[in-house]
Amino acid sequence: MRKCKCFTNLEHEEKWLNDMAGRGWRFVRKSLFSYEFHEAVPEVGRIKIDYRAFVKKEDFEDYRALFEDSGWKHIQGSKSSGYQYFKMVNDQGSEDIFSDADSKAGRYKRLSEMWFSISLSFFPIIVALMSTGTLKPAALLDPEALYLTPGLWEKTGVGFWRAFLFETPFALLRGLSAWLLPLVIMLYLIFAFKANRQYKRSQGEGLSD
Template sequence: MHKYRLMINPYAIEKWVNDMACQGWHLKKFIWIRFTFERGEPGRYIYRHDELERFGSHYEEDYLEFLQSSGIEQVDRSGNFVFFRKVAQEGPFELYTDKKTKIGNLSKKMTLLFSLILLNLFIGIIGLMGDFSEQTTDWVGFTLNTLNLVVVVLFSLPLYKLMRVRNRLKRELNVFSD
């Protein structure tokens, strides 16, 4: 079964995949927004995600071998985003990425999203100003420029959610580092 989800927040993606596993749908493969699930025993696995270095690092191979020796299976990888799973009967597991790295990864996502928002806002406003400066309205241009502004609105909510997650991590970092 294939499911399509555009989720920017990696913690929301992880929660959704674990909810699917509880219903008996186990992650097999994913590429950006396309997730492939296979039917299986409900609640058999617990899934966790991690974001590895973009172009690999000297410790990545050791890290993956360590996880495998701990009974943690790599499900699939898309870019630097990786999903792992472990049999639920063996107990819960966590992948401990430090908070500074998590904050940095979220900041990169926020920067990309904010850039897309600003670009679409600029194109939409400039385009609409041009559409209304002439005697007749170009309806195709008007529609495209309006869609740019819709993209701004649609991407603003995920940006806000990422900001909340990052700010929560920053507060936790400050509390535990003092």
């Protein structure tokens, strides 16, 4: 079974995965916003999530071994995926994959930096598209600029409506492309802001403890 979900809070994602395990659905893998589950015997979910990417494979293997020595099996994630999923397989192990509040909060800091870096990476693309005329900022404020048929707005009657209706689907696609990159950048910035806010909140909870 596959389910599509989007989480910006790792605790909420952990709870959902553990609830699915309690209903008899074992988490197998994740790709973007799609989660794959296999039917299994219901069990008490004990899945925890970290966010960490590695340059060297050796460092990634040492990272996995460190958690597995503490009773947590690595069940999903790669050297560069960032999201790392662990499941408790040894009741004698530690209750959490994090040793203290700072390390638990640190995953949100790394997550926020990742989203912010992605949003910044789109700005050179926007500049390049604007410099070549592919992306026209004026089209965002002037819908008529999305229609490229010469003399369209001087036409009248049936001739106007025929040309207008013919080009409207293409104009909508141009408008969508003009809005798409700014919307994607805004979305990633929102993700970065939420992760940073959760980082500060987690730090505060650690201090209060």
